Amino acid sequence: MHILEVENLKTYFFTEAGIVKALDGATFNLEKGTTLGLVGESGSGKSVTSQSVLRIVPKPGKIVSGKILFEGEDILAKSENEMRNYRGKKISLIFQDPTSSLNPLFTIGSQLTEIVTQHEKMKKTEALEHVIKTLKLARLPDPEEEIYRYPHQFSGGMKQRICIARALLLNPQLLFADEPTTNLDVTIQAQILTLLKDLQREVGMTLVMITHDMGIVADMCKYVVVLYGGNVMETGMIETIFEKPHPYTEALLKAVPRLDQTKELVSIPGNIPNLIELPSGCVFHPRCRYAVDACKGNKPPLEEVEADHSIACIRWRELNGGR
């Protein structure tokens, strides 16, 4: 069963310089109870996807069209008030930078308790107990003491644990983790990833790892959605994707250093596309080594090419020997 279905989602930012098409028709589905990797370079629309699902796209951004179904319900049709019951309670978000995502002027206890009391009819003391319990779940040592401290008194890793606890407070079914380890030390990164993996299993929620790191994807995810220039390039089971990737995914994979291989690293030529003036046809064609003239024509649709594997590329079949 699909917990989340996103169809032809367009989220644009109306800036003075022009319309930035952060998401330009993204389509993907999300199986319940698994871990999905949402992969792409910066500017590919990864973060905007999670913001769109929660309907918290910052100004001057706006969801222009498309469909977002959460457990079959149309999110975009909900009122702002109804939406509050989704945010934090059914769908949660962990931010990239734990330092900037915690309010510096309030104790962590007060910030987390507020979330509980605003959603559940709980007394303050009960709510506080629940907060402490959740902080324990996120492996924060001594939460009974630590709730009276302010964010700046914690290390980056501890702050990310607090943020994870904040996201888990109300037992959400779906959790977006937006590059949760990018701003942390390497040793802490591994701890946080293990924690997320464990929590996903313990709580049984659906986890979306938003990342640019193919290594993390390979380690944690069952399904992958590859985004480029606001478009979904490829979705599928991790094994199929590694086996017969989209040209863009292939380029991404070649750019990841691996210990078990001695192949040379190949960086992707060119830059991420200008989101105001997207290239015609396939958005990746200017950087694609397999591009032909036809790629500049129409935008290739996302087609299911094999079981659990969809691709938006007109040349994929011939490149992979066809079927």
Place this chain on the structure above:
Amino acid sequence: MGLAKYVARRLIYMIPLILGISLVSFLVMYSAGDPITIATMGNPMITETEKQFLRHYYGLDLPIPVQYFRWLTNFLTGNFGNSIYGNKPVNQLIASLSWETVKLQLVSIIISFLIAIPAGIYAAVKQRSATDYTVSSISIMGISLPVFFTAVVFILVFSYDLGWFPSAGAHGAPTLWPVFGIRNPILDEIAHLVLPALVLTLASVAYNVRLLRAGMLEVLRQDYIMAAKASGIQERTILYKYALKNAITPLLTLLGLSIGGAIGGAPMTETVFSWPGLGYQFVLAAGRLDFPVVMGITMLITIFILLANLITDLAYAWVDPRVTIE
């Protein structure tokens, strides 16, 4: 470090600053001109002997270092000397005038913040909306309006033309105006207060709105605001609890400064309205080079500003846990 120790140390640090400011002001004033000559300029009958007597009486014939030392020892014992005009003790003069000044300032500071906080927040939240443009354009006009010009226009319109409020003084109605025609002393005081308070409020509200709007815009961009939203926190809580507390800190400094400076009154506004406060008195004293009064008010303002700075820093540390009092 303990709070008491910190406050004590800050107070000690103020002493050289106060001494320095008093010395500079004193040297400038007393080396510049002879106040007796100026004070007696309008009096052609006065003789040189009488002038000499006056100089001696006020100690103006002593060498400047001696004069400063005398002034300082008197100042430390709370004696600010006597006014050259009317020979009244300066501290009595200040005491009798400060209530009117404090009354006027307090009213305008309170109204100004009460207007500025919702207006600044609203303009920031609805950035680029019609309301935002209106608030922003009014506030840039507000900061460009010289207080004396606003005061003049208000007097012309509300006093001379419409006859609603008196144009001068703080109480006692030489003329009767139809709206507050009743001889009620409280209504009379309020009627006198309206125009000068309005002028002062207009001047400060525009600054406060601009500052708060800019601060809110900066804060609303922060991740923790989006995080609070993503956790399903109510809009009202986000704005008035989470965002406002972060945006209000620069305003706190401004509040501290305006309260510190308030004791000096608003010389321009008070002069236009002949308001019997310290600001008007200062302008008069400066014009007559009545040095004891000028020195007295200058020192009073300096001390108040320094104290207000200290209180602002303490308030900062109280609002923002990242700030430690060192």
Place this chain on the structure above:
Amino acid sequence: MSSSSKNDVSKRRGAGQWAVAWRRFKKHKSGLFGLGMIIVLLFVAAFHNYIAPYPAGSLAPLYQGDAGQPPSLKYLFGTSVGGSDVYSEVLHGAIYTVYVAFSGTIITMVICIAVGIVAGYMGKYIDEVLMRITEIFLVFPSLMLILVFARIFQLRNSNPYWNLLGIQIPIGLTMVILIVSVFAWSPYARVIRGEVLRLKEAEFIQASKGIGANSRWIMIRHILPNVLPQIVVLATLTMAGIVLTEAGVSFLGFGDPNTITWGRLMEESFPFMSTAWWAEVFPGLAVFLTILAFNLLGDGLSDALNPRLRE
């Protein structure tokens, strides 16, 4: 934020930055409006003798029996109770406003740039000493001292003009400008110092230090051009502030008795306000519009030069 602002610093170099800023400024309607108003002010200041119907200080309306007349086609802004044409006097006053705005700003900027850059760049005890001095100026109840100073100069000054290469420069007004400027620089020096401290850590500054450039060279060649955007904005705001303070000082009767500035016009008409409001309001309007123009320009420049503050 901190890592991206570091990138900004290195990108900011070069002439392209100003072209980009100008392109952005051109879209800023209120900023352009402010600039237009300032151009009008400069035009009036330059040609006031040709535009004004009456020469400065002329009492011609009085001799025609037209003293204290309300605005009409003949006297656009009316005539004062003393019998001068308010319109002409306001036009003649423009030159003093321009003089106040520009010379005052130059003095203020020179002081605050010197203090800000030296304190920020040299650091250590030099920074300590300069910042203590700045602090004294910040705390000083400046209007109080400005008034006393101005009064003293008013009384002492015997020679009304300096003759500099055939241009009559009013001494009293110059003194007022000097006094006002001396008390205006302190908050800006702090801003510039802060900016310099941020720049000091930038790679290109570290690089020129690494190749052995001396401090003065780095300050003038590298730091100054990079704080220039901030300085341009601060200068515009200073112009507004100085015009305001000078008008206030004159309005209170502490100005140069030999120059008829707008503040002075207001001071003279104030006692007759109930009978001849026009003689009070039009000079006041001129002060207001001038300050508004500089503030609008300042806002526009600030948006154009510091894009970080925008989206």
